[in-house]
Amino acid sequence: MFFHVNLERNITLEPRHFGARMRAVLEEKLRHEVEGTCSGRYGFIVMVTRVDDVSEGVVVDDGTARAKFHVKYDCVVFRPFKGEVVDAVVTQVNKFGFFAEAGPLQLFVSNALITEDMQFDSSGENCYVSDDQQIRIQRDASVRVRIVGMRIDANDIFCIATIKDDYLGLIDFGSGGL
Amino acid sequence: MSAAACVGRKSAVEDEDASELRLGADFDDANCLSLSEVKIVLESKLGDDAEQAEETSTTRTRVFEKTLAYAQRFSGNTSGTAAAAIRELHANLGLHDFEGAAISNLRPQDWDEAKTLVPSLESDDRGLTEEMIQQMLDEMSNVRKFE
Numbered sequence: 001m002f003f004h005v006n007l008e009r010n011i012t013l014e015p016r017h018f019g020a021r022m023r024a025v026l027e028e029k030l031r032h033e034v035e036g037t038c039s040g041r042y043g044f045i046v047m048v049t050r051v052d053d054v055s056e057g058v059v060v061d062d063g064t065a066r067a068k069f070h071v072k073y074d075c076v077v078f079r080p081f082k083g084e085v086v087d088a089v090v091t092q093v094n095k096f097g098f099f100a101e102a103g104p105l106q107l108f109v110s111n112a113l114i115t116e117d118m119q120f121d122s123s124g125e126n127c128y129v130s131d132d133q134q135i136r137i138q139r140d141a142s143v144r145v146r147i148v149g150m151r152i153d154a155n156d157i158f159c160i161a162t163i164k165d166d167y168l169g170l171i172d173f174g175s176g177g178l
Numbered sequence: 179m180s181a182a183a184c185v186g187r188k189s190a191v192e193d194e195d196a197s198e199l200r201l202g203a204d205f206d207d208a209n210c211l212s213l214s215e216v217k218i219v220l221e222s223k224l225g226d227d228a229e230q231a232e233e234t235s236t237t238r239t240r241v242f243e244k245t246l247a248y249a250q251r252f253s254g255n256t257s258g259t260a261a262a263a264i265r266e267l268h269a270n271l272g273l274h275d276f277e278g279a280a281i282s283n284l285r286p287q288d289w290d291e292a293k294t295l296v297p298s299l300e301s302d303d304r305g306l307t308e309e310m311i312q313q314m315l316d317e318m319s320n321v322r323k324f325e
Binding site: 002004041042046048076081085086087101103147165 | 291
């Protein structure tokens with residue numbers, strides 16, 4: 001799910017940036033440091049929308065004369081949750097299951113979590129095909145999955161998902177649009 | 179991070195469950211955005227950059243690019259006014275922000291699909307009836323159809 005949240009962070013600035021444009025430099029540095037990062041707590045930080053409060057600068061006493069600012073900002077984050085249903089795009093299919101992406105998030109659906117009537121087929125492009133040949137999950141297809149587990153690393157989140165439930169599974173064969 | 183902090187974090191994550199609306203302290207009261215809203219925000223950033231003829235670091239991160247492509251693919255071309263109307267429909271019904279955003283993203287057709295995809299709708303103390311939800315879903319698809 002995407003959220004709009006207020007976060008805070010300490011930014012240090014070198015003395016050469018002190019001056020009239022300091023606030024602009026500070027915001028630029030904040031964007032550079034946080035945008036595109038991922039943490040287990042807040043998920044993926046997509047974009048800073050507003051910097052709403054910058055504290056007075058405090059010169060640090062490590063001899064570098066840099067100043068530390070405490071910055072509060074609003075940003076758009078993407079944070080997955082267990083139990084959440086999301087749409088995703090299939091990126092890779094193999095006999096153990098398939099990988100998919102929901103925006104910046106990587107998901108894996110193992111073959112134990114794919115409905116029993118679907119079999120792995122590697123005769124052409126790798127895919128999972130239903131017994132009646134009607135449903136075909138292959139690369140670039142859109143699927144609807146439910147997140148069942150999350151692995152949180154220092155700077156990435158990886159999810160395990162299932163399509164073994166009502167209203168989950170293939171939603172279109174690929175090449176965009178619904 | 180100390181080992182104790184790691185353990186604390188892990189148990190916090192295990193306690194989260196979107197199907198029961200347990201999102202953890204950081205997100206319980208946070209504002210959720212639907213995909214169409216995210217798309218509007220990101221595209222307006224691209225528009226601003228184009229207007230000022232400068233490319234900022236924001237739009238060049240992998241996360242931004244992937245999110246934009248994802249939003250464009252799955253948001254179903256909902257305009258700003260339609261997104262606002264849909265948000266209001268959900269607020270009128272007293273839906274949690276998370277449920278509202280999930281419903282606008284997943285676009286269920288009927289009550290059965292809605293409660294399967296967003297199980298928290300069905301919990302007893304909510305006072306949400308099948309008729310209320312079904313009516314809201316119909317209005318939602320009308321908003322999308324006639325915008």
